[in-house]
């Protein structure tokens with residue numbers, strides 16, 4: 618049985634593509650046959666984060682319009698077996714993604730035996746974002762601990778609950794997960810940033826993980842290697858935990874507590 | 888932050904708690920709005936325009952459909968601005 622998971626947020630730039638890349642890679646590393654689809658038509662980026670930009674020949678819209686078949690368009694990942702990337706098209710025609718077209722591609726992936734299909738949503742609540750969430754079985758709502766991101770996450774939750782195929786057909790609702798990214802335990806400790814508990818209390822969605830703000834995310838995107846592959850690094854380990862929890866394993870939250878510097882450091886700066 | 892505050896912790900209310908307070912209100916309103924605006928209003932408006940246009944010339948903008956919540960009932964208000972008599 619194929620599970621379709623949308624990574625969405627409403628607000629832009631909160632870490633959807635970063636999270637899609639690492640989450641999909643993490644599932645593939647666990648042996649699941651996984652596809653990750655870039656729904657950001659016109660603003661392709663997932664290929665860069667996955668490091669396969671030079672191997673893009675055909676894209677999602679080519680497949681929908683019948684100019685290429687899925688086998689031709691899927692790019693095999695460099696870093697793990699079982700992982701395939703379907704890049705977005707750079708066309709400016711936003712309506713190129715039709716609901717029937719998207720449904721057909723997802724059905725074809727099901728027939729190809731994929732375990733998981735990860736849909737990297739564009740920002741906003743327009744057509745592309747709606748297409749990305751329409752066929753989802755589960756949703757990872759990416760949120761930064763910041764007022765506009767939280768409000769937009771609440772908006773997108775409302776849309777999931779009304780516009781998804783599951784909602785429209787009155788089936789079991791889309792299973793929601795909250796993923797908090799760019800978290801700074803230090804700033805939370807100083808009272809300048811909402812804590813993960815606050816965010817969860819506001820949005821009332823089960824928490825699947827907290828990803829710390831980390832310089833290695835930029836390094837990973839520079840090199841085109843999803844950050845989850847980085848060794849001994851907090852953000853990478855946090856993404857590993859997300860994958861584990863998603864698969865039903867118990868993992869305690871890490872990287873959410875700030876270790877106060879000692880007395881000496883506080884007195885003399887550091 | 889002075890070194891004293893650094894040492895003993897600042898006494899001012901923290902900005903994060905203010906953010907939480909504001910978000911609590913915003914989200915409560917947002918959810919309420921979603922619950923009360925049914926999806927069919929835009930379609931109803933379009934169809935009303937189509938029907939009325941059969942008989943009189945109206946602009947789509949001249950028809951407004953609104954759902955208002957009163958205490959324990961709702962009022963569906965349809966406002967149609969008719970064209971000037973000379974234009975008929």
Ligand SMILES: Nc1ncnc2c1ncn2[C@@H]1O[C@H](COP(=O)(O)OP(=O)(O)OP(=O)(O)O)[C@@H](O)[C@H]1O
Pocket residue numbers: 626628629630631632633634635636657738739740798799800828829830831832834835838852
């Ligand atoms: N945990 C993190 N620590 C530091 N930087 C991060 C982290 N997560 C994401 N970023 C940075 O934030 C920026 C936006 O990330 P990303 O492209 O994944 O967001 P997005 O939600 O997909 O954006 P868009 O809405 O434009 O599609 C990037 O520069 C990325 O490197």
Ligand SMILES: [Mg+2]
Pocket residue numbers: 633634635657662737738739
């Ligand atoms: Mg993105």
